[in-house]
Amino acid sequence: MNKASKRWNMLRHSVLERTRREVIEPFGPLYLIFLGTSVFYLIGLGRLSLAQQTAEYSVLATIMIFAIAAAGLALPFLTGAVLTLRAADRKLERLQRG
Numbered sequence: 001m002n003k004a005s006k007r008w009n010m011l012r013h014s015v016l017e018r019t020r021r022e023v024i025e026p027f028g029p030l031y032l033i034f035l036g037t038s039v040f041y042l043i044g045l046g047r048l049s050l051a052q053q054t055a056e057y058s059v060l061a062t063i064m065i066f067a068i069a070a071a072g073l074a075l076p077f078l079t080g081a082v083l084t085l086r087a088a089d090r091k092l093e094r095l096q097r098g
Helices: 006-027 029-050 059-097
Strands: none
Touching: 006 059, 029 059
16 A cells, blocks of 8 residues: 555645544533533532421522532433543544554
8 A cells, every 4th residue: 555645644634633623622611511510410419418408498499409400411411422522532633643
């Protein structure tokens, strides 16, 4: 098999770099969203399970319960998205190296 030309290697590298800039980097904040959602869910769940609840619920407590439930429902989707993004990023890194 013939060795790839310098021009082909430069073109390949630039295409992979542009792919990273246009596909991977815009989803960078997804990691922070995942981290924030995870922390909010864990703190909220701990607060709900450890705190002494009175017989009466306030509006604020109801809002917090729904927010914690929404974070719990969002975590599986965010986990899948973050894992897919990381796998694609690693695959692009491997393609750029070799």
